[in-house]
Amino acid sequence: MSQFTPDADWLHWHLSPSKPAFKVPEGAVDAHCHVFGPAAQFPFAPERKYTPCDASKHQLWALRDHLGFSRNVIVQATCHGADNRAMVDALASSQGLARGVATVKATISDDELHALHNAGVRGVRFNFVKRLVDALPFDELNTIATRIKKLGWHIVIYFESQDLPDLYDFFTALPTTVVVDHMGRPDVTKPVDGPEFALFLKLLEENEHFWSKVSCPERLSVAGPNNHYADVIPFAKMVVERFPERVLWGTDWPHPNLKSHMPDDGALVDMIPKIAPTAELQRKLLIDNPMRLYWAD
Template sequence: MSGRETPPGATDCHCHIFGPAAKFPYAEPRSYTPEDETLEDYLALLDRLGLDRGVIVQPSAYDRDNACTLDALRRAPERLRGIAVVGAEATADTLRAMHRDGIRGLRANEYRRDGQAAYHGGVRLAEIEPFVPLMAELGWHLQLWIDARHLPEIEPRLAKLPVRIVVDHMGRMHHSHGINDPGFQALLRGVGEGRYMAKLSGTYRLGATAPDYLEAKPFHDVLVAANPDALVWGTDWPHPRPEGGRPDAARLLRVFLDWTTDPVLRRKILTDTPARLYGFPGV
């Protein structure tokens, strides 16, 4: 990228911070062991990409220990917000303290392969449901990590939740299932009706081919057409446990900008909707 093409207040709505491991040790067991990818590394990335703000998502390698994420939020409160992972061990006081530190939602891990958890760590929806009244009071949302093919199975439960529901990575199913898959259609209807929001992130996690990820473009395009006010974008940096080679965050942003050429849509997805969802000041 040459020059800045992103609007003021542009936000990366999906990243992870790892380490230093000597200070923030990883959970046991875990599905992967990342290299240190620190707050300083991430802030430098934002500056290189022309992004002003970021949202740290608690990664599965830390399970329910949010110390690394919270430390980063406390050190850069003007630029960062976060999504935590907690279960039955948490209390109302825990969540209120997290809110003061910049947490704005909880992540539920319903991502399964052959009926089994694809990653160690994380919390299922059932453990989060008791916190939903407090989440609503705090203005938090539920971030849902799921293969869209399985979304219809839990839609009756989601319909009862009085909080926003944000689905990771455009539904994170392999592109070969296509946009007419019933699960993706459920996501698309929910976005169109304002019942769900979606992250236009993780193009490579749909099995799309670098560097252009064209197999993921139909999913992006129909979501934008359905309801651009219900979408945000993210790098997924530092791309833990990628399927295939590690992608380049600058290339992922370039792809988003090439697929989203209207400056009004860019501002909605990169600035305005993230500001409302995560409680950033207006621009």
């Protein structure tokens, strides 16, 4: 039995998501999801900011099949810190149908990096959301970036829109491909053509090594699920249409640390044609782009 009890306000992932009305194209990739534990096998990190419920690889594969996807990109969850064993275990059982994004420390050895590469890891994630980390990882990121570039890996960065002005110069100096989680968490109560989102669009426009995930409407929306997260659609649609070769989509299952509601993953899939309205855009978003980034070899 696990010694870890989920936080009292933790919302369990959806046990019976709907079957999406939108049929994703064959070969589609869920390019942002997680596994939690099981904690009895893969304990959570002592320094974690939240304690989740278990969300195993088998439950992730079941969701993948239910939604109609073919592959997954599993992003290391902050509750596991830099202990990537749960994620690597999932990759090992995926029969080549999953790739990973790890969390690593600057002290990691070259042998450990190569072992992660052989396991299917193709990127490293750094968290700049101040409420989720004790200190912003500037030094570690600089140290790691030059080392992972040799492996052909990319960097994933997670930040909030109000912090981008202070982080902009640091991010644009990074030497690898950079993937931004969830469009840099824009404030969707502000205009899509306003100055705050314009800075994020400038980041993509002027830096061709930057990509964006157009995921997590459930985290960004004020309108909420009853209004089908309608306030997020203009932002995501603009990014997809302006940068069709550099966008990714994912469920974010099992939706860590949400407080207001737990989304229906089938309903999230049904948002895809609203932000990528043509078959060509859908194919780039769901197949061509993630395959180029994660399965190039």
